[in-house]
Amino acid sequence: GLRLCATSSYSNSRLYYKTTNFELWAIIEHLISSKSLSVTAVKVKGHSGNFYNDYTDSLANSAHTSSSTILLSDLDQVSPHDFILKYDDILCESNSRRLFKQYSQMLWMYRLTRLSRFNFTFALSSISDFVIDWDLTWFSLNSEP
Secondary structure: OHHHHHHOOOOOHHHHHHOOOHHHHHHHHHHHHHOOOOOOOOOOOOOOOOHHHHHHHHHHHHOOOOOOOOOHHHHHHHOOOOOOOEEOOEEOOOOHHHHHHHHHHHHHHHHHHOOHHHHHHHHOOOHHHOOOOHHHHHHHHHOOO
C-alpha cells in the first residue's frame, strides 16, 4: 500500500483496484505529493505500549462513532476518479470489483434457488430444516469436472 503509493509504481489499473483500500491510498498519495511531505513507514507491534501507536489506534477506533469524522465524499476533490460509488446515499468504500462480484454471485444464487428442482423446500417444516452450506455450494459450482 504505502510503498506503492509513495512510488506510484502501479503498473496497471488491475493491480491498483486489487489493492485493499485503494481509494484511501490514492487520497494519502495526493496529500503527500500536494504538501511535499516526506513520509517514512515504521512498523510497530500492536499493543506494545508505544504512545503514538496507541494514540493512532484510539483515533481510528473513535472515527467510527465520531460525528466529526471526515467522509470520503468530502474529499472527492482528491479522488483519482470523477465519481464516487453510492447506493441509497450510502458511500461504498469497499473494493468495487469485490462489490460487483458479490452482487453477481447473489443474483446467480437467487436464480439457482428459483429453479423448479428446488421446489421441494415447501415440504420442510421450519426454516432451520433448510440450511445451505454456502462454502460447499460455491465450491461445487466453481469446480471443474
